[in-house]
Amino acid sequence: MGIVIARRNLVRRLAIGVIAVTFCVPAAATAAAAADPPARLPFILRQIGTGVYAAIDGPKDESGSNAGFVIGDDGVLVVDSFFNPEATKALIGEIRKLTPKPIRYVVNTHYHVDHVGGDAVLRDAGALVVAHRNVRAWVRTENLHLFGDHLTPQLKATVAALALPDVTTDKPLTIWLGTRKVIIRPVLGHTGGDLVVSIPDANALFCGDILWRHVSPNIIDGDVARWIETVDSLKTGQASAETTFVPGHGDLANVNDVADFGTYLGDLRSIVEQARAGGVAGDALVKAALPKLASRHGDWTAFSYFAPLEIGYMDQELAGVKRRPKPVAD
Numbered sequence: 001m002g003i004v005i006a007r008r009n010l011v012r013r014l015a016i017g018v019i020a021v022t023f024c025v026p027a028a029a030t031a032a033a034a035a036d037p038p039a040r041l042p043f044i045l046r047q048i049g050t051g052v053y054a055a056i057d058g059p060k061d062e063s064g065s066n067a068g069f070v071i072g073d074d075g076v077l078v079v080d081s082f083f084n085p086e087a088t089k090a091l092i093g094e095i096r097k098l099t100p101k102p103i104r105y106v107v108n109t110h111y112h113v114d115h116v117g118g119d120a121v122l123r124d125a126g127a128l129v130v131a132h133r134n135v136r137a138w139v140r141t142e143n144l145h146l147f148g149d150h151l152t153p154q155l156k157a158t159v160a161a162l163a164l165p166d167v168t169t170d171k172p173l174t175i176w177l178g179t180r181k182v183i184i185r186p187v188l189g190h191t192g193g194d195l196v197v198s199i200p201d202a203n204a205l206f207c208g209d210i211l212w213r214h215v216s217p218n219i220i221d222g223d224v225a226r227w228i229e230t231v232d233s234l235k236t237g238q239a240s241a242e243t244t245f246v247p248g249h250g251d252l253a254n255v256n257d258v259a260d261f262g263t264y265l266g267d268l269r270s271i272v273e274q275a276r277a278g279g280v281a282g283d284a285l286v287k288a289a290l291p292k293l294a295s296r297h298g299d300w301t302a303f304s305y306f307a308p309l310e311i312g313y314m315d316q317e318l319a320g321v322k323r324r325p326k327p328v329a330d
């Protein structure tokens with residue numbers, strides 16, 4: 001109550017990989033607090049299996065991304081922590097309504113601040129932060145790059161205060177919550193430091209930003225060639241037809257949605273390849289490719305902002321000059 005989330009344009013927020021959240025407590029809001037209705041959650045909690053929940057970002061992007069959690073025999077594992085730490089606190093509140101078991105882990109699917117913003121809150125609640133090896137090096141550096149021209153002193157301070165992971169890996173990792181198995185796997189394509197989290201006994205897979213459901217993706221760090229391979233492997237993987245896929249952005253997905261996202265990436269690549277073959281470059285290339293991509297996917301959320309950027313990044317990838325975060329050794 002009394003917390004006002006200043007919401008900026010969804011497209012711009014997604015474009016820079018973050019939401020700019022500011023907090024203030026206007027006197028009028030404080031005075032009216034007693035009469036306010038109960039606060040609406042900044043996400044929609046959806047059960048996708050026994051003790052497995054997805055937290056889908058609210059309709060106004062209040063949380064900044066999707067997250068979720070798994071309740072095991074002896075503890076809870078959270079996947080991603082949103083951008084907005086207030087949303088993370090609300091998630092802990094929802095967990096506490098379901099179980100008194102300790103929150104033992106938060107697994108970050110990648111370093112982007114819209115997925116790790118509440119890690120410190122979860123650590124304060126007792127969780128170990130688990131991430132890809134590169135995330136520890138990138139979380140306080142590459143997130144500054146992600147903001148680009150939108151970086152403010154306040155956002156700089158937010159990034160400087162992000163928690164560093166406690167456990168890092170670049171290999172598959174199994175976490176046991178008592179008898180319940182959670183499998184973490186590195187995957188290629190979105191940042192170079194992505195993990196997906198599967199709960200085999202619930203046929204659930206948390207994909208982070210390897211999967212976007214009907215939302216145009218942020219490919220600032222992407223390797224589209226590898227990304228298409230990863231999406232293909234998700235599509236054809238064991239039990240994919242029965243699997244509930246939790247994307248990083250957008251609603252819960254099934255195998256058809258995974259295929260649609262693969263088609264989006266494939267169309268992006270082939271349309272930009274055709275434009276390059278036609279001898280155009282720069283703005284002319286974007287102008288040539290955009291209507292073709294729009295004719296196939298123009299109804300995807302954030303398309304009008306993201307698509308021109310995607311075309312530019314795709315062109316850089318095909319030219320072999322794409323900037324990506326550099327992998328690190330331990």
Ligand SMILES: [Zn+2]
Pocket residue numbers: 017065112114115209248249
């Ligand atoms: Zn994201």
